[in-house]
């Protein structure tokens with residue numbers, strides 16, 4: 573067996589929404605795998621300090637403030653990346669608003685437009701901005717970030733779920749349009765990832781985590797390995813796919829609280845958690 577490979581050596585990646593959470597975990601892992609990374613975020617200071625923290629760990633990174641849903645900011649992000657790293661091989665469309673919950677009957681068009689711009693138009697603008705460059709370079713890779721909400725709905729998140737459904741449709745359409753140029757387009761579908769303390773208080777979070785078939789809530793780092801896989805040559809024949817990273821949540825019909833076939837009925841296997 574040879575030495576472990578750095579999967580992304582010399583590749584240049586842009587990750588949006590990378591000041592914290594899933595975006596930061598992916599950017600940080602990409603840098604550890606040898607990529608040069610531009611971390612973009614609407615939180616200007618956050619983008620700078622996230623990049624600084626990667627540099628302090630020996631990675632090559634820059635922070636670029638800006639709104640991924642605003643064309644001028646996206647143009648600046650791409651130009652800054654080119655000025656520093658000369659090319660773009662990988663784009664991770666991660667920026668998203670996961671916190672603005674509103675019941676549909678209390679909603680207004682500002683809310684709808686903001687979520688569509690942040691979660692969906694951002695994917696369009698960033699992909700449009702890099703796809704021509706990737707095509708001219710012979711190929712590249714785009715990773716969109718969807719949600720379980722694309723297929724199973726959240727309360728108070730009509731706009732969010734609509735954008736995530738659109739992201740999965742867009743992933744497939746982009747994959748078709750861009751495959752002839754050697755550009756692969758896939759999506760990650762995270763589930764129940766503990767990134768935002770405002771999401772759920774600890775007792776509810778424990779209950780929620782118990783509903784995950786793999787037995788725990790997710791962490792941002794759980795998305796990093798799957799992102800490296802999709803960006804790497806190991807995924808050279810993978811495009812148009814939505815890779816679910818949720819510990820089994822989406823495949824589960826009943827939550828444990830209403831399960832008729834409880835864990836107490838599972839076979840006892842010495843050495844397993846059911847010994």
Ligand SMILES: NC(=O)c1ccc[n+]([C@@H]2O[C@H](COP(=O)([O-])OP(=O)(O)OC[C@H]3O[C@@H](n4cnc5c(N)ncnc54)[C@H](O)[C@@H]3O)[C@@H](O)[C@H]2O)c1
Pocket residue numbers: 588589590591592593594595612613614615618638639640641666667668669670690694717718719720761762763764765766767768
């Ligand atoms: N956490 C989860 O359980 C979960 C589940 C499914 C999908 N996701 C998706 O994963 C992605 C990241 O989520 P997270 O949990 O890490 O969120 P987070 O709130 O921890 O981080 C999101 C980051 O995006 C930035 N951001 C927001 N709007 C932006 C904009 N317009 N332009 C640039 N940056 C912007 C924020 O400042 C923040 O740094 C989102 O697309 C989200 O929908 C998260």
